Amino acid sequence: MQEKIIILDFGSQTTQLIARRLRELDTFCEILPYNKFPVGDDSVIGVILAGSPYSVYDPEAFKVDLSQFMGRIPVLGICYGAQFISHTLGGRVEPANSREYGRANLGFIDSESPLFKGFDSGSQVWMSHGDTITALPQGYHAIASTDNVHYAAYQADEMPVYGVQFHPEVSHSLQGTLLLRNFVVDICGGHQDWSPANFVETTVEELRKQIGKDRVILGLSGGVDSSVSAVLLNRAIGHQLTCIFVDHGMLRKDEFKNVMRDYEGLGLNVIGVDASEKFFQDLAGVKEPEKKRKIIGRDFIEVFDAEARKITDARWLAQGTIYPDRIESLNITGKVIKSHHNVGGLPEEMNLQLCEPLRWLFKDEVRRVGRQLGMPEHLISRHPFPGPGLAVRILGDITREKVRVLQEADDIFIQGLRQWGLYDQVWQAGAILLSEVRSVGVMGDERTYENPVALRAVTSSDAMTADWAHLPYDFLAQVSNEIINKVRGVNRVCYDISSKPPATIEWE
Numbered sequence: 038m039q040e041k042i043i044i045l046d047f048g049s050q051t052t053q054l055i056a057r058r059l060r061e062l063d064t065f066c067e068i069l070p071y072n073k074f075p076v077g078d079d080s081v082i083g084v085i086l087a088g089s090p091y092s093v094y095d096p097e098a099f100k101v102d103l104s105q106f107m108g109r110i111p112v113l114g115i116c117y118g119a120q121f122i123s124h125t126l127g128g129r130v131e132p133a134n135s136r137e138y139g140r141a142n143l144g145f146i147d148s149e150s151p152l153f154k155g156f157d158s159g160s161q162v163w164m165s166h167g168d169t170i171t172a173l174p175q176g177y178h179a180i181a182s183t184d185n186v187h188y189a190a191y192q193a194d195e196m197p198v199y200g201v202q203f204h205p206e207v208s209h210s211l212q213g214t215l216l217l218r219n220f221v222v223d224i225c226g227g228h229q230d231w232s233p234a235n236f237v238e239t240t241v242e243e244l245r246k247q248i249g250k251d252r253v254i255l256g257l258s259g260g261v262d263s264s265v266s267a268v269l270l271n272r273a274i275g276h277q278l279t280c281i282f283v284d285h286g287m288l289r290k291d292e293f294k295n296v297m298r299d300y301e302g303l304g305l306n307v308i309g310v311d312a313s314e315k316f317f318q319d320l321a322g323v324k325e326p327e328k329k330r331k332i333i334g335r336d337f338i339e340v341f342d343a344e345a346r347k348i349t350d351a352r353w354l355a356q357g358t359i360y361p362d363r364i365e366s367l368n369i370t371g372k373v374i375k376s377h378h379n380v381g382g383l384p385e386e387m388n389l390q391l392c393e394p395l396r397w398l399f400k401d402e403v404r405r406v407g408r409q410l411g412m413p414e415h416l417i418s419r420h421p422f423p424g425p426g427l428a429v430r431i432l433g434d435i436t437r438e439k440v441r442v443l444q445e446a447d448d449i450f451i452q453g454l455r456q457w458g459l460y461d462q463v464w465q466a467g468a469i470l471l472s473e474v475r476s477v478g479v480m481g482d483e484r485t486y487e488n489p490v491a492l493r494a495v496t497s498s499d500a501m502t503a504d505w506a507h508l509p510y511d512f513l514a515q516v517s518n519e520i521i522n523k524v525r526g527v528n529r530v531c532y533d534i535s536s537k538p539p540a541t542i543e544w545e
């Protein structure tokens with residue numbers, strides 16, 4: 038049985054970060070809504086109560102029944118979690134004189150407390166709170182203070198119950214990971230046994246049990262999530278897995294050919310479907326971005342569905358869904374939001390069961406698993422690429438010729454990033470064809486009247502926010518020259534210096 042820590046979500050933005058930090062400590066954890074603690078699950082070795090946008094005094098504040106776990110397993114409250122425990126057990130929580138936000142130093146640390154083992158005196162932590170604990174319940178004592186916050190951390194005298202007012206999960210708490218390690222390893226007795234090797238071994242075993250002799254189909258996109266899912270399934274059930282890779286004609290230059298070769302090299306049973314003619318026909322004359330997306334989505338399902346139906350005895354549809362796609366998190370209205378990417382839309386009568394082998398993994402863990410499976414690095418570390426492909430990077434309607442022009446420019450940009458050692462420093466990069474704009478230029482003695490291309494490269498950690506990448510001028514100069522000299526139809530290159538927000542990563 039895989040031991041785990043439960044993180045109860047009270048709606049804070051940083052709850053996912055706690056999970057990420059624990060995973061970095063090779064510890065398996067699950068985020069659950071505050072009222073869904075799995076009573077009776079023996080694999081739970083500790084529980085963390087996370088932050089919340091509410092004050093404990095708000096009538097709508099989220100409340101949890103502490104008796105479900107307190108006294109049975111170790112408990113750590115963070116920010117609201119710490120206030121909630123204190124408030125519920127008879128301590129006092131009051132509005133702070135001023136909202137405390139930012140860096141603070143732990144002037145006092147109780148060196149006897151296992152939570153602070155190895156801490157430096159004056160260790161920097163990150164505070165973000167409006168309320169503060171002004172009295173602890175009976176049987177509790179302070180284990181750390183800052184200049185402004187007397188009860189910056191506390192623990193119970195007789196039970197493994199701890200609270201911290203600061204946020205150990207954010208990187209500005211310089212020894213935050215050490216605190217979480219002390220909690221998970223020393224206090225909860227965790228074994229730090231969540232590793233890519235362990236994950237591969239147990240998942241392969243589970244997949245064999247789950248699937249038996251059935252057949253499985255999986256839609257490949259060339260992206261890391263679907264590729265790692267396929268290789269994992271291939272290891273578990275071999276050629277009972279059929280992968281389908283649809284070429285809509287708007288992939289990068291030679292992408293379909295190259296990725297098919299990679300997949301075949303990995304021993305995958307993969308059917309490549311060139312459906313580009315259908316997509317180009319259906320997109321003819323369509324300019325509006327959302328319409329393009331809808332047509333591509335619909336056509337994709339039609340093509341995938343037609344292929345999948347040929348595998349008449351398929352029982353399972355595998356998907357590359359990862360953990361952030363599935364985390365149910367609470368927003369401040371108290372409603373549960375569930376965002377779930379689905380390749381699907383496959384007709385219900387096909388009656389396929391879903392198989393999502395990466396459903397517990399964060400993106401960086403997917404990459405670690407891919408490496409563990411021996412996949413080539415260029416497949417694992419490739420940039421994200423939108424499902425509709427270059428269609429959302431050609432402003433205006435789409436033709437084969439425009440796609441060809443953009444593929445050439447994009448290829449020069451991406452190869453350049455690789456040659457200059459910049460590819461892995463950016464989250465995502467690509468070229469955009471401004472096909473409805475024309476400008477005058479001069480080449481040799483000839484006047485040109487052609488389209489500009491915009492280059493876009495961003496840094497990001499999750500695509501929710503992004504900054505434009507500050508690429509070296511020399512690099513941009515070389516790429517710009519090469520594109521204008523080599524790509525017929527382009528006579529001007531711009532570099533996009535907008536961040537997200539307010540811009541988005543893609544132009545459409």
Ligand code: XMP
Pocket residue numbers: 330421422423424425465500537540541542543544
């Ligand atoms: P935006 O443009 O919203 O992009 O800042 C955020 C991330 O999502 C990708 N993206 C898409 N991916 N289908 C996809 O599969 C889409 O329609 C789509 N639109 C944007 C984008 O490439 C970036 O990584």
